[in-house]
Every structure is written in C-alpha cells, then in structure tokens.
Amino acid sequence: MARRPEVFVRSLSMEEGRRLQRITRTARDPVKLRRAIVVMMSAQGQSVPNITSLMQVTSDYARDVIHAFNERGFEALDPKWSGGRPPTISQDTRERICLIARTVPAEWGITGMSTWSLRSLAAHLAERKVVASISREHLRRILRKAGVSWQTTTTWKSSNDPDFIAKMQRVLDLYDHPPSDGRVVCVDEFGPLNLMPRKGKCWRPTGRPARLRATYNRHDGVMHMLAALDLATGRMFYRIRKRKRWQEFLSLLKSLRARWPGEKLYVIADNYSPHKHAEVRSWTAGNQVELVFLPTYGSWLNWIESEFAALRYFALNGTDHRSHAEQNAAIAGYVRHHNKQARPKTNFATSSPIRSWTTYPAKAA
Structure with a gap:
C-alpha cells in the first residue's frame, strides 16, 4: 500500500503560536483542547504518525484537524455541527451587529456605561433600526458565530530581547x-x-456528569x-x-x-x-x-x-x-x-x- 503523504499545519505567526499555547493550557472543552494539541504538535514538525501515537487518535482524525485548521484557522478548533432553518437576518446586518458590538457605548453618546450588555446592545440595535427587534439569545448566537465573544481585557507582551x-x-x-x-x-x-x-x-451517562469534591483547605x-x-x-x-x-x-x-x-x-x-x-x-x-x-x-x-x-x-x-x-x-x-x-x-x-x-x-x- 502506498504511503500517504505527510500533512502539516500552515505556517503560524508568533501571535498564533502563543494563542495556541494558551488554549492548550486553559481550554476546558475536551474537543477544543485535543484539536489544539494536535495542531501544536503538527506546527512543531511532528508527523501524523507521531501525533496519532502520542494522542491516541486515528490518522484520519489528525489529518482532518490539520486540514480544517489550514482552511478555517482557530475556528476549526471549536467546530459547531448544526442544522436549522436559514437565517432571517442578512449577512450584511450580522456584520453590522458585530461591528457595533465591538465598539463602546461612549462612541454612540451613551454615558455611564463602559461596555455593552446583551440587553443594552439589543435595545441600541433596535433604536438605531439595525433590526426591528432581536432577542438576547439570538444576539448571543450571532456574535458567537462571528467569533465575537465576551472577553476580559488583557495586555500583550512582545520580546524586549535585543538579541x-x-x-x-x-x-x-x-x-x-x-x-x-x-x-x-x-x-x-x-x-x-x-x-x-x-x-x-x-x-458518563447523559445528564450524569462525574462530580469532584470541593476543597476548603489544602x-x-x-x-x-x-x-x-x-x-x-x-x-x-x-x-x-x-x-x-x-x-x-x-x-x-x-x-x-x-x-x-x-x-x-x-x-x-x-x-x-x-x-x-x-x-x-x-x-x-x-x-x-x-x-x-x-x-x-x-x-x-x-x-x-x-x-x-x-x-x-x-x-x-x-x-x-x-x-x-x-x-x-x-x-x-x-x-x-x-x-x-x-x-x-x-x-x-x-x-x-x-x-x-x-x-x-x-x-x-
């Protein structure tokens, strides 16, 4: 049988590399964590056979993850497989919603608020006639699908090493x-x-997660x-x-x-x-x-x-x-x-x- 060609993830920038490293340390979703580790190992030059041996996954799974990351980037680490009826809000409107969500209320003349809640954002969108009305859950889904999430403000650090x-x-x-x-x-x-x-x-049986004790003293x-x-x-x-x-x-x-x-x-x-x-x-x-x-x-x-x-x-x-x-x-x-x-x-x-x-x-x- 002919040997399948080697597959590796595309070239990663330093920012992408550090983001991937953070995900492998903090991700709670096992699917996202496993896929992130596969991508990190591939980015470090490890072949698909090496990855399958270390991660106990099939070669097809490792290749699918690598191809998906090459095509869709970090979105591929958290795939959402779902169906449903066609969206009732157009793509242009969705993009405008996401654009407004990334602003701060002060930019729209709203004082006393430093950030949007889903309720205030939905009210603002209706007031600006971006949409006639929208529920908070629908707004949440639109933002999540577009990769706009509720995040803590953070800092970034580049190397200050002259060498x-x-x-x-x-x-x-x-x-x-x-x-x-x-x-x-x-x-x-x-x-x-x-x-x-x-x-x-x-x-575990559906609806019966394993439970761990809480600790009060260590x-x-x-x-x-x-x-x-x-x-x-x-x-x-x-x-x-x-x-x-x-x-x-x-x-x-x-x-x-x-x-x-x-x-x-x-x-x-x-x-x-x-x-x-x-x-x-x-x-x-x-x-x-x-x-x-x-x-x-x-x-x-x-x-x-x-x-x-x-x-x-x-x-x-x-x-x-x-x-x-x-x-x-x-x-x-x-x-x-x-x-x-x-x-x-x-x-x-x-x-x-x-x-x-x-x-x-x-x-x-």
Whole structure:
C-alpha cells in the first residue's frame, strides 16, 4: 500500500503560536483542547504518525484537524455541527451587529456605561433600526458565530530581547542540526503541582456528569516537576521536588550529565533566574554543558512545551489525588508510557515564517 503523504499545519505567526499555547493550557472543552494539541504538535514538525501515537487518535482524525485548521484557522478548533432553518437576518446586518458590538457605548453618546450588555446592545440595535427587534439569545448566537465573544481585557507582551533573532536562530539551528559532539536537551519546570480536584472529561451517562469534591483547605503544599526532553530519542526525564531553586536545577543537570558521560550537552532553557545562577554557570563551564537560553518571552520555542500540554491532558485533568505520592505516581505512569513510544524529535516548525525573520516583528504577542 502506498504511503500517504505527510500533512502539516500552515505556517503560524508568533501571535498564533502563543494563542495556541494558551488554549492548550486553559481550554476546558475536551474537543477544543485535543484539536489544539494536535495542531501544536503538527506546527512543531511532528508527523501524523507521531501525533496519532502520542494522542491516541486515528490518522484520519489528525489529518482532518490539520486540514480544517489550514482552511478555517482557530475556528476549526471549536467546530459547531448544526442544522436549522436559514437565517432571517442578512449577512450584511450580522456584520453590522458585530461591528457595533465591538465598539463602546461612549462612541454612540451613551454615558455611564463602559461596555455593552446583551440587553443594552439589543435595545441600541433596535433604536438605531439595525433590526426591528432581536432577542438576547439570538444576539448571543450571532456574535458567537462571528467569533465575537465576551472577553476580559488583557495586555500583550512582545520580546524586549535585543538579541532575539540571534538567540532564536541558535535554538533553531540546534533543532535542525544536532551537534556531532553531543546531544540537545530541552529543560523546563512544570507546576506548581497542587493537590486539588482538576476538571477533566470522561465517558458518563447523559445528564450524569462525574462530580469532584470541593476543597476548603489544602494543607499539603505544592511540588514542582523539573523535566528534560532528549531530542535524540524523544524521551523525557524528570524529578519532582518541593522547590525549584538553583540547587534543584543543578541537581537535574548533574543527573543528565551522568546519564550521557563523554557527550557534550546543549541544554535549552528559559531565562528563569535559577538557570543563570553563578553556581550553575560555574559547574556547567567545567562539565561540558552549554546553557543555551531562549529569547526573553520566547518559551514557545522550547520543544518540551507541547509535551507538558499532553502530560497535563492525560495525567492530571479529571483527577483528584489525595496525596503527592499518588499524584507523582500518575505522572510517573504517564512518562513511562510516553517513553515507550518516544521517537526522535525532528522538523521543528519547518514551514513557520519565523525561519525567514531577520528582524523581530514590531507587534508580536
């Protein structure tokens, strides 16, 4: 049988990459979360067979998600399959409704309100004769379909690193051309690991969702996971500690050094201060370990991020561990399962526009 051609998502901008990363961390809808992780893995260069192995989905599903994202963008992460009668409000009117919704009442001479409620917006549309009348639910559906949602105002942050391009290209070069004298390892911290019920999804009888307890007191503190991803094999190595100071980070580096004696280690890490501690730098300088720091606010370049998203989805979501030992055992079980199926990490975001940058974009989220 002829092998099916490889399929990857289209090139993603930095803003799209960060938005996708946020979705994998915060999405509550399991469909949206699963589709977002598939897209993120594809954007990082992982093939459909790799995705199906890690996510336990069919190749047809992974390909459908990738094709849908290429055609419709982020709308494809939250598909709505529905029928019904044709709309009674024209498309031009819908677009005008959405345009007005994105304004603020003050722009229409309305004082005392900084934002629209559905009720006030519906009344304003009727007053301006945009529509004869409209219910709040119908208005909600129009806005949702057009991608206009009720959101909290937020800020955006671009990298202020003057050496952004040089650092990014250094990381991408290590991904593309692993050094012959050693191996590339991505490290990062995951956590904090609280003992708390975590919302998730599971198969249940219709109308009878699984319920988790509420917590009023959490007396057991938090733990932190320090992890490393070996790109040569795709395997993860980790340890869980009560703190994540430079001492714990240095201990992780020493364990990695002992694992691959005689090889130089190129350790890709973010700019968390313990990673740059004088004791850490001194030890790495004398032990064939080179710390390769990501650009400031450039954690999306760390290949281990997508592995953390899958770890959170499969090992923690939907759980209610009563002790750290129980939670740590669940994480250990997932990592063992991951490492059994691990493959070398190659082709990181090969079609992304970031590879053609010679200057940092003025507006990057």
